Amino acid sequence: MCSQITEIVAIDGPVGAGKSSVGRRVAEILGFAYLDTGAMYRAATWWAIENGADLDAPEALAAITQLMPLHMTDHNGELRVFVGSQDITEAIRTPEITRQIYKLDHVAGVRDHLVTLQRAFGAQQPTVADGRDMGTVVFPKARWKVYLDASLEERARRRAAQLAEKGVHVDLAALRKEIEDRDRKSMTRAVSPLRKAPEARVLDTTRLTFDQAVDAIVGFVREAS
Ligand code: DC
Numbered sequence: 001m002c003s004q005i006t007e008i009v010a011i012d013g014p015v016g017a018g019k020s021s022v023g024r025r026v027a028e029i030l031g032f033a034y035l036d037t038g039a040m041y042r043a044a045t046w047w048a049i050e051n052g053a054d055l056d057a058p059e060a061l062a063a064i065t066q067l068m069p070l071h072m073t074d075h076n077g078e079l080r081v082f083v084g085s086q087d088i089t090e091a092i093r094t095p096e097i098t099r100q101i102y103k104l105d106h107v108a109g110v111r112d113h114l115v116t117l118q119r120a121f122g123a124q125q126p127t128v129a130d131g132r133d134m135g136t137v138v139f140p141k142a143r144w145k146v147y148l149d150a151s152l153e154e155r156a157r158r159r160a161a162q163l164a165e166k167g168v169h170v171d172l173a174a175l176r177k178e179i180e181d182r183d184r185k186s187m188t189r190a191v192s193p194l195r196k197a198p199e200a201r202v203l204d205t206t207r208l209t210f211d212q213a214v215d216a217i218v219g220f221v222r223e224a225s
Helices: 019-030 037-050 058-066 095-103 108-124 134-138 152-165 172-188 210-223
Strands: 008-012 033-036 070-075 078-083 127-131 144-149 201-204
Touching (some): 008 210, 019 127, 019 210, 037 095, 037 108, 127 134, 152 172
Parallel strands (some): 008 127, 008 144
């Protein structure tokens, strides 16, 4: 199956490097679909909690994930995430979900199911997919691979600014520590750790504006097409 998947822009990178916002805009410009795989792990975590699953029981988590009636839509350029008819777009972004996600994201049975859904999505249309294992595991034959990075300081600063826009004021040092901790967990887990695919183009956005980061990826895709 993987060998047929090529029209994919695979974007991986650590927390807060801009994968989702940049990826979404790149998809829009290229006329590709956009797949936020982090939202899928968030939805699986929400669903497991909602169903009272034991978050320390990998088999139960794998089984419950397979029953999740997940679907995602593009609503006026905005991703909406549904489980059945329930819109959980906002519910999956809470600190509680972010904290508990590590109970699921290293479980092979959970990942296998979500990866199957991700590949099916990518097989249907040209896609920009962002996550932690897009170029390494999910779409190893992706035609374009990007590893989006930025300094820890800058990623924390951007996240704090995003939260401030929503009226939430956080301690920058605590936020930096939380981001560092999440990165360490993603990079050191045994299953599908966050790694740069050897052939991925590294884009350090520390000193780039949003538009410059978008242009760099669009340029890369066009030049390598
Ligand atoms: O991109 P995000 O912060 O919304 O992702 C939420 C979590 O899901 C993140 O902490 C790591 C995990 N994740 C993953 O393990 N594999 C992916 N392809 C995407 C996200």
